[in-house]
Amino acid sequence: MIVTFLSRAVGQAIPLLFGSTGEIITEKSGNLNLGIPGIMYMGGCAGIMGAYIYEHSVAVPSPALCVLIPLLASIIGSGFLALIYSFLTITLRANQNVTGLAITTFGIGFSDFFGGSLVGMMDGDGQLSVMRSSGYFKKTLPFADKLGEVGELFFSYGFLAYVAIIIAIASAWFLRRTRAGLQLRAVGENPATADAAGINVAKYKYLATCIGGIIAGLGGLYFIMDYTGGSWTSGGFGDRGWLAIAIVIFATWKPNVGILGSLVFGGLYIAYYYTGDLGRRVGELFKMLPYIVTIIVLVITSMRSKKENQPPEHLGLPYFREER
Amino acid sequence: MSEKRIALQLKNITKSFGDKYANKNVSLDVYHGEILSVLGENGSGKTSLMNVVAGIYTPDSGQIFIDGKEASINSPKDAFSFNVGMIHQHFKLVDVFNATENIVLGIDDEKGFDLKKARTRIIEIAGKYGFIIDPDKKIYDMSVSEKQTVEIIRVLYRGADILILDEPTAVLTPQETQVLFDVLRRMRDDGKAIIIITHKLHEVLSLSDRVAVLRKAEYVGTVITAQTNEKQLTEMMVGVKTELNIHRDEPVNPSSRLIVSDINCKNREGVTVLKNISFEAKSGEILGIAGIAGSGQRELLEAVAGLQKIESGDILYIDPKTQEKEDLRNKTPMQIRDMGVRLSFVPEDRLGMGLVGNMGIVDNMMLRSYKRGPLIFLSRKEPKYLADEIIERLHISTPDAETPVRRLSGGNVQKVLVGREIAAAPTVFMAAYPVRGLDIGASYTIYDLLNEQKQNGVAVIFVGEDLDVLIELCDRIMVLSGGTVSGIVNARQTTKEEIGLLMTKSKEDSKNAQ
Numbered sequence: 001m002i003v004t005f006l007s008r009a010v011g012q013a014i015p016l017l018f019g020s021t022g023e024i025i026t027e028k029s030g031n032l033n034l035g036i037p038g039i040m041y042m043g044g045c046a047g048i049m050g051a052y053i054y055e056h057s058v059a060v061p062s063p064a065l066c067v068l069i070p071l072l073a074s075i076i077g078s079g080f081l082a083l084i085y086s087f088l089t090i091t092l093r094a095n096q097n098v099t100g101l102a103i104t105t106f107g108i109g110f111s112d113f114f115g116g117s118l119v120g121m122m123d124g125d126g127q128l129s130v131m132r133s134s135g136y137f138k139k140t141l142p143f144a145d146k147l148g149e150v151g152e153l154f155f156s157y158g159f160l161a162y163v164a165i166i167i168a169i170a171s172a173w174f175l176r177r178t179r180a181g182l183q184l185r186a187v188g189e190n191p192a193t194a195d196a197a198g199i200n201v202a203k204y205k206y207l208a209t210c211i212g213g214i215i216a217g218l219g220g221l222y223f224i225m226d227y228t229g230g231s232w233t234s235g236g237f238g239d240r241g242w243l244a245i246a247i248v249i250f251a252t253w254k255p256n257v258g259i260l261g262s263l264v265f266g267g268l269y270i271a272y273y274y275t276g277d278l279g280r281r282v283g284e285l286f287k288m289l290p291y292i293v294t295i296i297v298l299v300i301t302s303m304r305s306k307k308e309n310q311p312p313e314h315l316g317l318p319y320f321r322e323e324r
Numbered sequence: 325m326s327e328k329r330i331a332l333q334l335k336n337i338t339k340s341f342g343d344k345y346a347n348k349n350v351s352l353d354v355y356h357g358e359i360l361s362v363l364g365e366n367g368s369g370k371t372s373l374m375n376v377v378a379g380i381y382t383p384d385s386g387q388i389f390i391d392g393k394e395a396s397i398n399s400p401k402d403a404f405s406f407n408v409g410m411i412h413q414h415f416k417l418v419d420v421f422n423a424t425e426n427i428v429l430g431i432d433d434e435k436g437f438d439l440k441k442a443r444t445r446i447i448e449i450a451g452k453y454g455f456i457i458d459p460d461k462k463i464y465d466m467s468v469s470e471k472q473t474v475e476i477i478r479v480l481y482r483g484a485d486i487l488i489l490d491e492p493t494a495v496l497t498p499q500e501t502q503v504l505f506d507v508l509r510r511m512r513d514d515g516k517a518i519i520i521i522t523h524k525l526h527e528v529l530s531l532s533d534r535v536a537v538l539r540k541a542e543y544v545g546t547v548i549t550a551q552t553n554e555k556q557l558t559e560m561m562v563g564v565k566t567e568l569n570i571h572r573d574e575p576v577n578p579s580s581r582l583i584v585s586d587i588n589c590k591n592r593e594g595v596t597v598l599k600n601i602s603f604e605a606k607s608g609e610i611l612g613i614a615g616i617a618g619s620g621q622r623e624l625l626e627a628v629a630g631l632q633k634i635e636s637g638d639i640l641y642i643d644p645k646t647q648e649k650e651d652l653r654n655k656t657p658m659q660i661r662d663m664g665v666r667l668s669f670v671p672e673d674r675l676g677m678g679l680v681g682n683m684g685i686v687d688n689m690m691l692r693s694y695k696r697g698p699l700i701f702l703s704r705k706e707p708k709y710l711a712d713e714i715i716e717r718l719h720i721s722t723p724d725a726e727t728p729v730r731r732l733s734g735g736n737v738q739k740v741l742v743g744r745e746i747a748a749a750p751t752v753f754m755a756a757y758p759v760r761g762l763d764i765g766a767s768y769t770i771y772d773l774l775n776e777q778k779q780n781g782v783a784v785i786f787v788g789e790d791l792d793v794l795i796e797l798c799d800r801i802m803v804l805s806g807g808t809v810s811g812i813v814n815a816r817q818t819t820k821e822e823i824g825l826l827m828t829k830s831k832e833d834s835k836n837a838q
Contacts, residue, residue: 179428179437186418186429193416197430198401307420307464 003149005267005274007156011227013266014157015040015237017164018219019244020251020258021171026082026212027248028175029205030188032316034100035085036216037241038107039078043217044224045111046077048232049118051133051225056122066133070225078217079210081107086209090202093318104241115232127231134230137222160222165259167215172256184208188312191319201319216244243269246294249301252309265290328355330392331517332377332408332486337386339372345541346372349386352536352543354486359508359518361528361549363561364538365824366617366789370521371413373538374488378410379403390486401430409479410488415471417463424459427478442481449480453510456503469500476507486517493527494618505531523561523616525554525828539563554825562791562824570771570796573779578606580642581783582628582752587637587653589623597623599808601637605752605783607644610774612798612815613787614823620807621787622672625754628785629669630657641665644751644781668750670741672757672787674734678741681730685711685722685740688729692748714743718769735766742773753777756787771797791820805829 019040026033033039050073055061085103088094119128137158144155175181186194187204195201223237224230243265250265251257272286301309334352338345347369354360364370375381377388379397388395390406397403403410417426428442443459450457457473466474472492479487489508493501508518508531522528528535529549537544537560544560582605589598598620605611613621626632628639630652639652643664652660660667671677679688689707711725718739722732729737738758745753755774759767774797778784788794794801798815803826811826 177437179432182421182425182429182437186421189418189420190416193418194430196400196416198399198404198432199430307462310420313419 001274003152005270007152008270008273009263009267010153010157010161011266012269013262014161014164015219015223015227015240016244016247016265017168017259017262018222019216019241020247020262021164021168021255022212022214022216022219023245023248024212024251024253024255024258025171025184025215026209027253027315028184028188028312029208030191030312030314030317030319031086031089031205031209032096032100033082033085033103033209033212034097034245035081035103035107036100036213036245037239038104039081039213040107040216040220040223040241040244041111041237042081042107042220043074043078043214044220044237045115045232046217047071047074047221048128048130048224048230049073049114051130051230052118052128053122055130055132056124061132063136066136070130070133070137070221074217074221075214078220079214082210082213083206085213086206089318090205090209093320096316096318112234116234127233129231130225131230134225137225138229158222158226160218160226163218164222168255168259172254175255185312188314191314192321195319195321205319216241219244240269243290243294246290246297249311250294250297252301253311265293268293328357330354331356331390332519333389333392334373334377335387335389337373337376337388338384339369339376339381340384345369346381347376347383347538348541350538350541350543352546354517354519356485356517357512357515358533359512359520359531360546361532361535362519362521362538363523363525363528363535363557365523365561365791367540368538368561369541370538371490374410374490374519374521377403377408377486378488379408380410404482404484407483407485408488409482409484409486411472411475411479411490411492413490413494415475417471417474419464420462422460422462423457423466423474423477426463426474427459427481429478431482446477446481449477453480453507453514455507468495469497469504472496472504480511485515486519487511488519488521490521491523492520493522493524501527523828525557528557529554537561554828555821558821558824558828562820565792565795565820568792568796570768570793571775572797572799573775575606575609575799576779576781578609579644581605581607581644583638583640583642584628585638585640587627587639588635589620589627589632590635591623597807598627599806601804601807601809603802603809603812605785607751607781607783608778609799610778610784610786610797612794612801613785613804614789614791614794614801614827615804616827617789619804619827621804622756623807624804625669625671625756625785625787628652628752628754629667630655630660641752666749666751668745668748668753670738670745670753670755670758672760674737674741675730679729679737682728684724684726684728685715685720686725688740689714689744689747692744710744710747714740714747718743718773734761735763738762738766738770742770746773746777750777750782752783752785754785754787757789758786759793760789767793791823794823795820803827 019036023036047070051070054065054069081103085099088099089096115128139158141155144151175185183199184204187201191201220237228236247258247261247265250261268289271289272283275283275286330353332354334350337347337350339347350373362370372381376383379400379402382398388397395406397406424439424443424446427446446459455473455477457477463471492504512518532549534546534548536546539561585602587598587601591597601624615621623632627634634653641650641652650663675681686707689710693707715725720736720739722736729740758770774784774786786798795815800812801815802812803810803823805827810829813822
């Protein structure tokens, strides 16, 4: 039972990890992208749409394309939303909070609309569902089943789960150890300084926001194609996008700590299933856990005084060279 | 001097902002292995000129030659490629990075990213010139002088041969200044060309080889330090007096209105900004305050207005009707108002502290009267009348009274602010740089308004930067230098040279005088 809980918690954690890693990369450039929840929806929806259209347009879908097409569709969908956000906030210097919320509203609305009506548009019936493609996303290593509990705990997930962890570790390394990482952090901390040092501030902001958005979008893709088994339910992704943003604060803007944060929040998210004999009423109370922890985390992090654990200094503010 | 190579040559540099010149046909030479001081009052164009060399501003016309070759410098990056490095007055450092990370920031040399190697080179550079630096220390843990060291090493790390320092000693203690000067001398002996922007005469005399003087955007001349003295430099700096013909009446029945005695203030960083300031402001008189920017003018006005905490000393207000004395020390602006003291303050930062840029004139009028009106409701009628009256009387050009003040020109914004403060019928009127950025016509309107207040028996305190204006407009002038009063003079009898010398009087000098 513990192992089942843990492995389910990991399944819950992966979308959160994608989302928080993407948001950390974005925030390190000084952009507070509140559009992440919408972008994650979009990443998932665009992926399943790509898979559905492909599955229904050829007689025998090839396994490679069943993976590549949803992946590409997801990247285009989430990358496009992140690009809109970047253009509005970086080039036009629009308010980041308002823009982000608009992107979230748009992303969710767009996804629910097409997720619900794509089947009808293509003269099919029933639910939007892509069992075949999902099968490839869910494929585990062949020996996983034979390893018992170790297998269930470590090897029972599709490839995107491992991608999430690799991206998180790679991002941590990128931010700490590379020149581009140092310069990206400088842009988020103090764009005027970065500018004076000869760093192209706009370029870094655009790239970080778009790549961050794409990474977050993969979280949506994982959720649809792997976790829920390739069928669309309206609003099924829930508020995981907001939790991902909360994890950014929990992780104090470090992608490697984000892995731990995602596991904790993933576990809390499904803790109510495992309340057992305590009854439904207590179970409902357990559903509040992730949000209560979010509030506690916010209180604790705002009391912490260590400078390295604070958000990037210029987070949420537009940069305009002539204002200095 | 003749065998030395020219490092940097400026020819006829002109830079203007709008219709105002920051530099007008300025030409300068700097040699390798020398320290050149660029001396001038506030707004004489020293920093603008150096920003042109550092690639922050692009000149309207003129040429820059580096080591004899013409250089086109359009960005800080270009400047680095010509081995020019500038250390700005406001440091450009990332707080959460350590010294090494800040120094390598923005360098793309294709050589791979190796902080350890960079660290070794930083220690080498520090050893060569005698800097004291810990490459692993975070910026937020550093003192101002350590931050400055990081800035200088950053420039050297990038291979600069020509170093420009913008008022490097403004933030340093005398001991730190000595250390910096030793380092600069060592760099000079190493063949670097060093330009230091300053207005402290004693530093100019002790450090530099030659002095170039700028006045009101124009180049006055260059002299060899060994052949000059404070008096000659001051004369070059302030120039000959120009007649402005500002109207001035004799004060009518002046009586004490505000007595400030021995106040001391510290800023947020805990640095003393005002030291033992004592003066008296009289009714029916304009008291001018002169000084180099940042000598404590702002803090002094804010201390009187109740915005700056006072460590010790008293600010006494004498009520014109009852002659009662009230202590304003450490009262909030609201408490001061509730005491019946009618204090008006026109701050330096008009749209930041004085007005709300996004609100119209009427709403801005209400910022002073929002407490009136029944219950929770505001009365908009009176502010509306007041706004219309001010627009008409001060000839403010605006589409209507509801247009956001941010969209008005600088002069009109100032008229709105001054108009509102005058309408409060003050007994003490304080204005910080009220004509800054205004054209001549608007400036004279403001002078007239100040004179009108004076005739109404108001005690006017005017912080200004143009000495000609101060001398013609004020009755008495108090000169601040480094947070202390270096002298109070009668404006009718003083000269620009006298005020100029008081302004640049160093801390040591004033100690000796006492």
